[in-house]
Amino acid sequence: DIQMTQSPSTLSASVGDRVTITCRASQSISNWLAWYQQKPGKAPKLLIYKASSLESGVPSRFSGSGSGTEFTLTINSLQPADCATYYCQQCNTYSGTFGQGTKVEIK
């Protein structure tokens, strides 16, 4: 099975900061990676698919990059509405393994 490792587990930043979350796959997944945002008590929401494609309606301050085994999610100019837990997911196999999540907080 493909394992996904996110870092950091928790991140605290100020409004307006640029924030980066990293996701590593245990083997190459080409660009088959998605990023989701989940707020407390809510279902996850798709932000990015195919590593760098922005889902419709998602603010342009969110961006994704990477291929193979190393991927990043960047939030440019962090906003209070971005407080949430972010998950990466490998989409290269039917099991779609998720990372353990990164909680983003505002300082």
Added chain:
Amino acid sequence: EVQLLESGGGLVQPGGSLRLSCEGSGFTFNIYAMNWVRQAPGKGLEWVSGISGSGGSTYYTDSVKGRFTISRDNSKNTLYLQMNSLRAEDTAVYYCAKLGDIGVIPAVVFYWGQGTLVTVSS
């Protein structure tokens, strides 16, 4: 507008059974693969099971193989998860998830239901 409405969650004793349902609307149900994804209290997301658009291919995570059965009734736009021999570790919010294609790969979830809570406890 795509909507996924889950039902069927609740409190069940260890060893018991539940059937979850997920009714889809706002899209052509039979051309999209569907997944069940769960989230234990305070924990991360875990893929549980997937089914192709036709229903001809099904997949399970190892911990539920032989206990859970995924199915779909495309005439009713409804996805199911039959859960038998439930264990305490199956306690979670179960999400119905719509993928982006008729097959289960790539496993990108474009839409999620609101989730239904399953609690396994005596």
